Amino acid sequence: MDIQTLTTFFMWCTILNLALLILSSIMCIFFADFSYRMNNRFFSISRQEFNVVLVSFIALFKILFIVFFLVPYIALLIIA
Secondary structure, three states, rough: OOHHHHHHHHHHHHHHHHHHHHHHHHHHOOOHHHHHHHHHHOOOOOHHHHOOOOOOOOHHHHHHHHHHHHHHHHHHHHHO
């Protein structure tokens, strides 16, 4: 694999994961009540605990996105 192929791969991974992160954030903002009602059927969890889990999920996803996709893409752009 050459650097151009890796750069293209990480570019598309970054774009797709950023879109997924934005979609997840929008879903959590606008459809939090619906999501809570759906998950409350399977898990007995309070609303406060659900909010903590939701925010933790978005934060972890953002950190993983930055570490595993955005940083390698920027590094490949720098060395190319």
